[in-house]
Amino acid sequence: MGMTMTEKILAAHAGLPQVKAGDLIEARLDLVLGNDVTSPVAIDVFNKAGFPKVFDKEKIAIVLDHYTPCKDIKSAELCHTAREFARRFDITHFYDVGQVGVEHALLPEKGLVAPGELIIGADSHTCTYGALGAFSTGVGSTDMAAGMASGLNWFKVPAAIKVVxxxxxAKWISGKDVILHLIGLIGVDGALYKSLEFTGDGVSWLSMDDRFTISNMAIEAGGKNGIFPVDEKTVAYVQDKVSRPYTVYEADSDAEYESVVEIDMSTLRPTVALPHLPSNTRTIDEVRGMPIDQVVIGSCTNGRLSDMRIAAGLIKGHKVSGKLRVIVIPATQKIYMDMIAEGLTQIFVDAGCAVSTPTCGPCLGGHMGCMCEGERAISTTNRNFVGRMGHVKSEVVLASPAVAAASAVIGSIASPEDL
Amino acid sequence: MHTGKAFKYGDNVDTDVIIPARYLNNPAPAELAKHCMEDIDASFAGSVRPGDIIVGGANFGCGSSREHAPISIQASGVSCVIAASFARIFYRNAINIGFPIMECPQAAEAIRMGDTVSVDFTAGKIVDETTGETFQATAFPPFIAGIIENGGLLPYIKDKLEKEGN
Structure with a gap:
């Protein structure tokens, strides 16, 4: 029987010729990731267990991105714990304020992820690296601790959903519109415990940034991972970033899929998700004019350079509406510098946007843009759960950078076509 | 056998409502317990008693990977979460920290807020003492049951590393 991409990567890392959905396996890890919220809990578990060393100091990444630059004393203590641990074990890929970026934008940019690799991260959006043809999935802090100590973890081989x-x-349709549309179709548990395997002739139209956005939100459909085939665009992306050898896996023609979902991207409209679930999707035509108080452009979902180019292109020559405030957060220091070099930062600041250094910040209601009761944001982030960006009675509408930027100029939810 | 009062919630109880991110800057279990379920049920932390049981619908614990979510529930004294299904990271986290969860769509549907419920975690048996109904939860695969019996993932990993002479 044939295997899916996910099954092949898991089999290779378990040292097995074949695995199938439902098998419980123990697999070798290529990278273990944590951030300033999850690492301290993992470090506590690691220390209490009394592990004398980490399995490989080159294969652990600790990224202080959630509450940094530290929002308060407690978060400074979390970063201190992570920093001390990184120093104690001489962790190679430790990113502190000044080098840090939002983890799932940073790791691919730094070449820490290559096709065919197996990555776990104590952050649910670790599934982002599926865009590169890697198997990556979110875990908790105890899994991170066990991974740091042993370089191994257990997995249940997921059944797969083929997304063709x-x-x-069309012009304003991005990866965000594609993934929101998919989540709207299958629901927030539509891929629960499963792998989303993206394929089809439309993949070649998607930029790497679009693919990162799509894989990033696989978890919002409950997915274990969301993986893309490796093509010329993938190879071009990793070419100047990854120097180690890597393996490209392809799904067998007779691989088993539990179900198949087809999406014709040529017919999609700009899509948003209304509060309070990412599956509560509407086309722009159904929500145009909805009042908003805040616009957030950033995050591991949509804080990459192409997102900033799209948003700046729409905002250029305008002032943001006086009805709202706009927060722009490049996801990494490199993107921050590229934005300056390309004049994007100038466009945003001239228009009246606040431009922040990289942080997860408002996405999880951490800092840099929390809302009070009764406020509503349109945001390029990934979750719109109750209270996600602040007060329990505030609301988040999820959208693409194009829709967020158009809304910023017009002052209520708008389509880029309206400008 | 644990017996307690049921706190019943709906589908897709996410980790942001189980423990909002504004409290993640202090991961001490007792601190997290003070704010457990705050954004879905502000009265929960004040009224939950040791041994009580949370009952959720489908996809319980969806969203963030924060292990703070099952830790906050465990530290609240809750003996078990029963749900129709669990989001996979929450499922892993609960097993890894040795916190009992039971997957049982029938019990998740039938048990009402405030019912007295008894659970036998090892046998997977759930009894709604208020109505007299009994339910059987989905059994764990032996490998996972082994992790739970050993008190979580770390004892298993330590044992493995010691055997390998690390």
């Missing part, structure tokens, strides 16, 4: 992407997306 067809057609060329």
């Amino acid at each position: 992407l067809k057609g060329k997306p």
